[in-house]
Each structure stands twice: as structure tokens, then as C-alpha cells.
Amino acid sequence: MLDHSAVxxxxxxxxxxxxxxxxxxxxxxxxxYGQDPMDADDLxxxxxxxxxxxxxxxxxxxxxxxxxxxxxxxxxxxxxLHGEQxxxxxxxxxxxxxxxxxxxxxxxIDKGPGKGALLMMERDIINAVTGEMLATRTSTSFLRxxxxxxxxxxxxxxxxxxxxxxxxxxxxxxxxPEAALIYRLSGDWNPIHADPEKAAKAGFxxxxxxxxxxxxxxxxxxIATACAQxxxxxxxxxxxxxxxxxxxxxxxxxxxxxxxxxxxxxxxxVERDMVVFKSGLARIS
Numbered sequence: 001m002l003d004h005s006a007v008x009x010x011x012x013x014x015x016x017x018x019x020x021x022x023x024x025x026x027x028x029x030x031x032x033y034g035q036d037p038m039d040a041d042d043l044x045x046x047x048x049x050x051x052x053x054x055x056x057x058x059x060x061x062x063x064x065x066x067x068x069x070x071x072x073x074x075x076x077x078x079x080x081l082h083g084e085q086x087x088x089x090x091x092x093x094x095x096x097x098x099x100x101x102x103x104x105x106x107x108x109i110d111k112g113p114g115k116g117a118l119l120m121m122e123r124d125i126i127n128a129v130t131g132e133m134l135a136t137r138t139s140t141s142f143l144r145x146x147x148x149x150x151x152x153x154x155x156x157x158x159x160x161x162x163x164x165x166x167x168x169x170x171x172x173x174x175x176x177p178e179a180a181l182i183y184r185l186s187g188d189w190n191p192i193h194a195d196p197e198k199a200a201k202a203g204f205x206x207x208x209x210x211x212x213x214x215x216x217x218x219x220x221x222x223i224a225t226a227c228a229q230x231x232x233x234x235x236x237x238x239x240x241x242x243x244x245x246x247x248x249x250x251x252x253x254x255x256x257x258x259x260x261x262x263x264x265x266x267x268x269x270v271e272r273d274m275v276v277f278k279s280g281l282a283r284i285s
Contacts, residue, residue: 002117002146003074008105010073015062015101016128023186024053024095027060030183031216032175041229053093055234056219058125058135059085059212060186062101068119068141075119076145082211083118084140086238087219090133092231098128109156113148118156138238159240159279162264167254171221172270175209177248183213208244214251214277218267221253226263226284235261239280245269251276261285 028034028045031054036042044052068077093099107120123137176182180193188210191198199207219237227233245251250270255263265280 001074002076002108002119002143002149002151003072004108004110004149004151007073007075007119008108010067010105012064012067012103015064015103016098017062017101018096018098019061020096021048021051024051024057024093026182027057027186027216028054030179030186030213031056031220032173032179033220035174035176041224048095051095052231053095054216054219055089055092055135055223055231056087056212056216056237057093058089059087059137059215060188061099062103062123062125063187064101064103064123074146074149075143077143079143079145080119081142081144082139082241083142084138084238084240085211085215086138086236087215088136088138088236089234090135091127093134094127099134100124100126100128102126108149108151109154110149110151111147111156115147117143117146117149117151119143160264160281162266162279163256163258165256168257169225170252170254171225172250172252173217173221174250175217175245175247179213179247180207180209181247183210188212204244206246209247209249211241211244214241214245214267217251218253218265218277218280221251221267222255222263222265222282222284225253225255226257226282233285234282235285236283237265237280238282239265240278241276242278243269243274243276245276 033042068075102124109118119141125135252268261284263282267277
């Protein structure tokens with residue numbers, strides 16, 4: 001069972017990570033940029049002589065590794081799920097460089113015995129040379145095996161409520177059958193995204209797309225629509241994962257203009273008519 005005191009006070013060492021233009025380009029390819037090699041907007045994220053880094057690249061930098069698997073946490077980490085993901089962006093990432101990832105646990109919510117617990121974390125991404133804050137990554141893990149851990153009773157933060165009207169626009173993107181095999185090269189080596197046998201043992205009919213790949217593709221849709229192809233305008237995005245997506249499926253991102261630079265959004269798999277990311281909110285400058 002999760003040790004509330006140990007986890008809330010867990011000491012994370014700063015994580016220093018270098019990346020190159022090649023890493024940034026590989027990440028963009030994993031999100032499906034370049035499927036049309038004549039698309040000048042896509043090529044900005046793929047050619048080193050004009051390279052812009054996809055803003056969501058920050059979410060794969062500076063991670064603490066599988067710290068939840070440390071027996072001292074008490075976490076039943078095998079039963080954990082990625083519940084929510086958010087990103088606040090302060091400054092564009094340079095095409096290459098070194099960053100510091102500064103991780104911390106911010107809250108634990110005990111939903112009760114048999115109901116699981118929620119673990120909230122934040123990670124600052126800092127330019128290791130200048131000390132400039134580049135981004136803050138937020139996430140919530142749903143710990144299905146840790147309900148009744150004794151964390152103080154509190155209400156779960158309410159999700160963003162999307163407008164009760166048809167979306168103002170929808171951006172549709174195809175995913176390639178090998179998308180997960182490309183995206184995993186950005187650092188997520190979980191075999192359920194690559195090995196059919198491991199995926200089957202986890203209860204999936206075939207390897208599934210990484211949640212953070214879906215998140216990055218939503219960012220791609222926001223850049224193309226709400227940001228009018230200007231990636232530096234994307235300042236914040238976040239929401240809840242609600243179902244898996246599989247490589248080769250079509251993702252449709254519905255957007256609602258809520259005024260003042262705020263856009264509500266959700267992502268759907270077209271072939272199954274299933275929402276895979278919900279309660280989304282983005283802020284555009």
C-alpha cells in the first residue's frame with residue numbers, strides 16, 4: 001500500500017538531459033509531422049536549417065524514471081494508469097540544448113478502499129545554461145491498487161466543462177501504423193506499445209499508442225488551428241485521458257473557442273467514435 005508520508009516527501013534529484021536537433025525531429029516524426037513531405041508548415045519541425053521544436057517536446061524531457069516502482073513508495077505501480085496530463089509553456093525550447101528536470105509530488109487524493117488513489121506531480125523544465133524556466137509539466141496518475149492509503153480526505157479537482165454546443169472547428173489527423181514504434185524512440189520503452197504479446201497480456205488486442213503521443217498530436221492540432229500555425233502562441237494545454245488510441249486510427253480534435261484565448265477541446269478516434277481525451281482546456285496568446 002502507498003506510504004503517504006514517504007511519497008509526499010519523496011526526494012527527487014535534479015535530472016540533467018541533453019537533446020539534439022535529431023531528437024527534436026524524431027519526436028515530431030512520432031507525432032505524424034511530415035506525412036505530406038510538401039507541407040511547408042510541417043517541414044519547420046523537421047528540417048534542421050529552420051528548425052522549430054514542437055512545444056509538447058517538453059513532456060518527454062527531465063523525467064525521474066520509474067521511481068514509483070521503488071518498494072519504499074509502497075505503490076502498486078503495475079496497476080497505475082496515466083489519468084491526466086497538462087503543460088504550461090513559458091518560453092520556446094531551443095533546437096538543441098541541455099535542460100534540468102525538477103520533479104515533485106504535489107498531492108495525493110485517497111478515493112477510498114477499492115477505489116484507488118490519485119497522485120499529482122509537477123516537473124519544471126529549466127534551461128541548464130541560462131536558468132530560464134521553459135515549461136512546467138503536470139500529471140495525475142490513477143493508482144488503482146492504492147485506495148485506502150490514508151491520505152487526507154479531499155475532493156478531486158473538477159474537470160473543465162466543455163460548452164454544450166457543436167464544436168467551432170474540428171481538426172482531423174491520421175496516425176501511421178508504425179506510429180508507436182517511432183514515438184517510443186523519444187524515451188517511452190513500455191513494451192505494450194511495441195510488442196503484441198506484451199500488449200495482449202495487458203488486456204489489449206494489439207499495441208496501443210502512447211498517451212503522450214496522443215497528447216502531442218492534440219498539441220499539433222491546436223498549433224494548426226487555434227494558433228494559426230504559430231507554435232509560440234501555445235501557452236497551456238491539459239485534460240484527461242479517457243480511452244486508448246491505436247496506431248493507424250484517425251484522431252479528430254474538436255475545439256470550442258471560449259473567448260479570451262481559451263479553447264476547450266476533446267480528441268476522438270473516428271473509426272470507433274470514442275473520446276480518448278476529454279475535458280481539455282488550452283490557452284493561446
